[in-house]
Amino acid sequence: MNPSQVSGAESSQPSRPAVRGLVVALALGGVAYGAYHFAMSGKVEHTDNAYVQANVVQVTPAVGGTVLSIGADDTDLVRPGQVLLKLDPADAQVALDQAQAQLAQTVREVRTLFANNGSLQAQIQLRQADVAKAQNEVARAQDDVKRRAPLVATGAVGQEEFNHSTAQLTSARSALAAAQSALSAAQEQLLANQSLTDGTTIAQHPNVARAAARVREAYLAWKRVELPAPVGGYVAKRNVQVGQRIQAGTPVMSLVSLDQAWVDANFKESQLQRIRIGQPATLTADVYGQKVVYHGSVVGLSAGTGAAFSLLPAQNATGNWIKIVQRVPVRIALQADELKAHPLRVGLSMEVEVDVSQQSGAMLAQTPRQEPVARTEVFDAVQKDAEALVSRIIVANAGRVGTQQAAAAVKSSGKRPRA
Template sequence: MSDQQPANGGHGAANNKRRRQLTLLGGAVAVGLLGYGAWWLAFDSHYVETDDAYVGAETAQVTALSPGPVAKIFVVETQAVKAGDPLVIIDDADARIAVAQAEAALGQAERKVKGYFASDTALAGQFEARQADVARADAQIVAAKADVDRARVDLSRRQALVGEGAVSGDELTTAQNRLANAQAALNAAQAGRAQALASRDAAIGTREVNTVLISGVSVTENPEVKAAQARLDAARLALARTVVRAPTDGVVARKSVQVGQQVAMGTPMMAVVPTAQAYVDANFKEVQLDKVVPGQPVVLTSDLYGGGVKFHGKVRGLAGGTGSAFSLIPAQNASGNWIKVVQRVPVRITLDPAELAKHPLRVGLSMKAKIDVAEGAK
């Protein structure tokens, strides 16, 4: 019995030591958990992050704005270009002919309208001449009426003397003929006046029509001239568009045009990716978005540069729907066999241009995004 007591005492001491160690370990774990909880409440709870994020950009599609064969290409894939740099030249022979035709049409329109102005003076003279014809016809009518009155009086006198034998039959006949001739002359004068009035009215109408064509505007502002000028401007624009220029700064991508290729208006030729205006679309889980609002700061890293290079941006906005809602074949959750899946919503993040210039990114690169939701939280 005495030999076993030391053994039992040693075993108890070992158990006590083990308990103390477990207690210390449990205490350390508890302190660690409390510390982590405090750290999470104080710091990590203010952030949401995801590695489901990718670089994007508003890619500019370069298309042909004038039809024709491609004469020259100035760029290749991956080449950096500035806005306005020539990319492609389309053969401009047809466009130059169209410009020449439009210039000739404009010249004809200007001469035609100048003719309207010159005709106005001539038509004014014609009106005055027709007015003079009316006045002359009025004078002829007055003279003809006087002749008729004189012939009628002469005939009456002779008719009164016929019974006395003082006037022969020939003289009476002559007087009758004279009256008839005078009446005919009066009728002719009246017809001439009617014709003169009709000619005057026609001259008035012709001048009014001409006046409508020129009234209130100069030669250059005349509608016919302006229409011809518009056609010339369109032809010149088509000629200018035979030189296809870069719509923005960026990098050439998806070049699909070759020299000699016949292109129609709207044919895609290449794309220009504005890498200096790149953004990030970060796909956060729906459970992470309750405090995300536009304007919150974001820290990002890329797989390209690693964690040593940090990009700083801001939340621009949240998409109007989840990624699955806008997919090519949206999920049909009412079909029967349904399993709930946490959805993701794209969050657009703008980047600092200075940092992009220092560390350029390319469309499609993977990113990690961490949003500080403590700022501007709901």
């Protein structure tokens, strides 16, 4: 072999000091890594069995009908109150028109009942005058009979004239009895009519209230042919088509509120010993990798394992048994600004590390929730509009009597009438 070739081969091989330095560096790195994990093993609980969750709202119509238009499709962003679906309003419009006409007629009928109280009172006064007149006639006829009775024996008054006075007295008494009966009948009629109106007004009368309830029901059904979004979010699982006949309660699509997402981290039961509410957590998502780190905190631990709430829970008391380590869902809240900067999706995989060095928190919630988990105000306006429609119909058909009653009610209560 050429000496030059030998020297070149020897120079291409790494020197022994370099190899030793590399081995030492690797050994020191391994020791440092092991020391770090040993130091952190008692301060951090880790799991990769964690998934993103969010409120998934099923959108279902309150009334049935034929679909005329669809206002949102899968992946669309919708705002609260945005119309998602329109149904054929023809049947609901007819029912609403009938209910409004029935309410107007009922108000006028009840208005007549209140007006009859006055006319019946006038009838009673008229009958009382007739009774007084009949009583005067009876008194005059009795005086005539008393004056003539002694004179019949002396012949100063003829028998025929006396008989005529007696007949007049009998007729006057009959007229008095008839007048008294008419007065009693008028009083009974007034009592009967007052039993339908006592303690109430035209607007509060039971018949009007029943008809008004039908108007509200018909109005709500008419408004519900347009299906608004109860919350904001992204549309998923749209399964309705134009022209389709759907029934009330049929799921047509789902809304996912990604801005309120959280993570359910399924820790092993052996890891729960040091996990407490309020402990900080760091999370990474497979969709973004290690370059994006989320920060959150433990807000609650489930009341049971995932297997306990499964569709077919395990029956460990039957047959052969093999112990399987159970997992308990731990809810971790995420920071809103981080979610906005790097949106997540429902069901995405996450890796979670919980700092368990702080042990001051509780393992379970200690106080009941004071505020609702979620609420919507989208449907409040429909109720108010229904009340306003009922009020307009009542005022338009109540007349002067109903207006005076409303004013008196407002004056006595010190409140303004609700529109």
